[in-house]
Amino acid sequence: MELADLLSPSRVSTGLPAASKKRALEELSGLMAAEDPALTQKDIFDSLLSRERLGSTGLGHGVAIPHGRLKKSQRVLAAFVRLENAVDYDAVDHEPVDLMFALLVPEESTDEHLQLLSQLAQMFSDPELLDRLRSAGDSDSLYRLIKNWQP
C-alpha cells in the first residue's frame, strides 16, 4: 500500500485555525468523514481521541500522527492538516504540534497497517520534509510534497 494512495487533495488542509488538540482532531475527523458516507465525524473523532488517551501520538518536532480503528470503515483513510498556530499536544518533547497526519484503518487490521504507521513515523522525522511542509504555500503543494516523498 502506498502512502500516496491514502490521501487525496481534498483531505489536505492548510492554515487551519484550531485552538486546541481536540479542535484539531475534530477538523481531521471531518475531512475523513466527508469521504466515506458510512462514517460519521463523531465516530472517527471518538476513535482518535481514545487512542490519544493511551498516550499522545505526538512524535516530537511539532508533528503528530493520530490514528484509530473503526468497525464500519471499509478501507484505509488518511488526512493531513497544517495548523495556523501550533497547539499543545502533550508530545514526547513537549513541543506544540502544527503538522498532523491522521490515519484510520478498518477493524480487521493487518501487519500492513503497522508498517504503514511506521513508514509515516519515518517520513515525518525527516527534518527537510518538515521544513518544506511548513513553508509550502497551499494545500496542493502540501499534497504533492507528501505524495512525492522518498525515504
Added chain:
Amino acid sequence: MDFTNQVILIFSLLLMASVLASLFSARLGMPVLLVFLVLGMLMGEDGPGGIEFEDVQSAHLLGSLALAVILFDGGLRTDAGSFRVGLKPALSLAIIGVAFTAAITGVAATWLLNLPWLFGLLIGAIVGSTDAAAVFSVLHSRGLELKQRVGATLEIESGSNDPMAIFLTIGLVELLAAGKSELDWTMLSSFAQQFGLGGILGVAGGFVLLWLLNRLRLAAGLYPLLAMSGGMVLFGVTSSLGGSGFLAIYLAGLILGNRPLQAARNIRRFHDGIAWLSQISMFLVLGLLVTPSELVTTAPQAMAVALVLIFLARPVAVTLSLLPFGFAWREQLFVGWVGLRGAVPIILALFPLLAGLEYADTIFNIAFFVVLVSLIVQGWTVAPAARWLGLEIPPRTASWQRVDLDIPGAFEYELVGYRLEADSPATGRLIGALALPDRSRLVALIRGEQLLGPEVPEVKFEKDDHVYLLAAAQAIEALDRIFITVRTPERLKAQQFFGEFVLNGDAKLADVAGFYGFPIPDEAVDASIADYFRRRFHNQPVIGDRIRVSGVEMVVRDIKEGVVVQVGLRLAQKTD
C-alpha cells in the same frame, strides 16, 4: 635541597605525563588505569626510568589513602535512585559473589601453583573483589550509558565488595601469621564486625558531616576540604574501631551526594580532581613497586589463574549470586564480564608482604599479573561487550555550565548555562513561546557582548547565544532537552531505540492491543502496561527493558519511583 627539587621534578613530570597519556588512552579505547600502571612500571627498576622503589609500607599507606578518596568520590557520584534496582543484587554479589569467586580461584591457584591450600585461598581472596576505581572509570568513559539494572548493580557492587575481600584477606593473613593451617570460626565474627561497624558509622558519620557542612559558614574553598577531611576522619575512626573504613567512607559519600548540600558542585568538582590524582598516584606507585622481571617467572601460572578467574570463577559466582533477581542472560553475562580487578588486589597483596608470610613475593606477583590481564582483556572490551549484548540505552544530555548558588535554605537551585548551536532544539524559536519546566526561569540571554532579556518575548534564540536559567536540580534534565542537541549513533536514536509511538504506563494492555490488532496473553487481560512490565521484570523494570508481543515491541521509556510511566511502541523492527 637538590634531592627535594629532583623529587618534585620527577613526580610532577610523571603526573603530567599521566594526565596527557589519558588523552591517548581515550583515543585507543584503552583503560586509562592501565596506562598509569604501565607508566609506573616503565619508570621502575626494569624500565628506562630506573627508579628503585621497594617501600611496601609507604605504598600500602598511599594505596589505602587513595582508595578511600576514590570510594568517597564514587559515593558522591552514585545516584541513590539507582539503589532501587541495584542494591540487593549488588549486595548479593559483594558478599556471596566474592566468597564464591575467592573459593573457586583459590582452589585453582592451590592446584596450579602447588601451594598449601590456605595460601591458595589467600590468592583467591586477594583477587576476589572488583575494583571501584576501574569499574567507575570504565563505565563512565566515553558516554557509555547502560541499562540501569546493570550499571547500578556493577557500581554498587564495586563500591561495596572491597570490604569483603579485605576482610577475607586479613582474616587469612592473620591465620597464616599465627601459624595455623585450618580455617577458624573467629573469621565470621570479625566479618560481622567489619560490616556492622562500617555500615553504622558510615551512615551516622555521613549525616553528621552533612549537618556540619550545611551549618558552617566557611570560605568557599574550604567546603570541599571539610568534606574530604571529614570522610577521612570517618575512615580512620571506623578502621581503628575494627570496622570497615572503606565501607564507611563510601556510605558517607553516598549520603552527601544525595541530600541538599551547601557548595555541592564545588565539593564534587574538587573530589573529581582529587580522585583522579589518587588514581594516578596509586597506580604509578604500584607500578613502581612491582619488579616486572620477576613477573615473568610465574607468568604461565599467573596467566592460568587469571583465565580461571575471568572465564570460570567470576561467571559462576555471578550466576549463583544473581539467581534470585531474574536478570536476563545477556545482563548476567555482562556483569560477569565486568569483573574488573584494579588497585585493590595489588594493595591487598601487600598484606602478606607486610606480615612477612612465606610465598608473599609469589602472591604479590600473581596478583599483579592477574590485575594486568584483567585490565587489558576486560577493560578494553567493556564498551564493545555492552553494545554486542544490547545493554546500551540512549544517552542523556549534559548541561554545559552549572553554578551552585547556595541560596540559604534552597540549596537545590542552580544557575545553568547553555551555548546554543545551529541545531539546538531552541534555536530559532521565540523566547516567549518557550515552555520551560516547573521551577526554572530564564534569567539572561547574552548575544555577543550584549545582555538581552529575559523580558524580550519577541526575540528569537540564535546560534551562539548564551542562555542562563535559574533552575532547581530536578528541572535540569528537561532544560537540557530544550537547549542541547543530542548527537547519538543511529542505533541509539530515540525513534530507532524506543519505537515510533509512546504509550502511558497506566494504559490497559487490552486497549492497546485492540488498536494495533495483536493478541495478548491471557494473564495480561486486565493488566496495565506498568503492571505487565512489573510482573515480567521481577518488580524492578528499568529504562530499556523490552517485551515483544507478536511483531510489536514495547520498550520502557520513563520510570518514576519504580513505576513505568511511559513506554515506546516499536511497530517495525528494521534493525533486529
